[in-house]
Amino acid sequence: MKSKCPICxxxxxLEFRPFCSKRCADIxxxxxxxxxxxxxxxxxxxxxxxxxxxxx
Numbered sequence: 001m002k003s004k005c006p007i008c009x010x011x012x013x014l015e016f017r018p019f020c021s022k023r024c025a026d027i028x029x030x031x032x033x034x035x036x037x038x039x040x041x042x043x044x045x046x047x048x049x050x051x052x053x054x055x056x
Contacts, residue, residue: 003017003018005018005019005020005021005024006018006019006024006028007019007020007024007027007028008020008024
């Protein structure tokens with residue numbers, strides 16, 4: 001069974017795996033850069049850490 005491109009669902013091509021083309025790979029990269037995809041995890045409290053560092 002051949003894998004499918006996660007963007008357009010066409011069969012993937014070895015050169016661009018798991019995508020079918022550079023176009024679909026670039027579309028996926030754009031989603032990551034815009035923040036459309038997220039990896040779940042604990043949020044850092046940057047504001048509290050920054051305030052604590054200044055007072056020391």
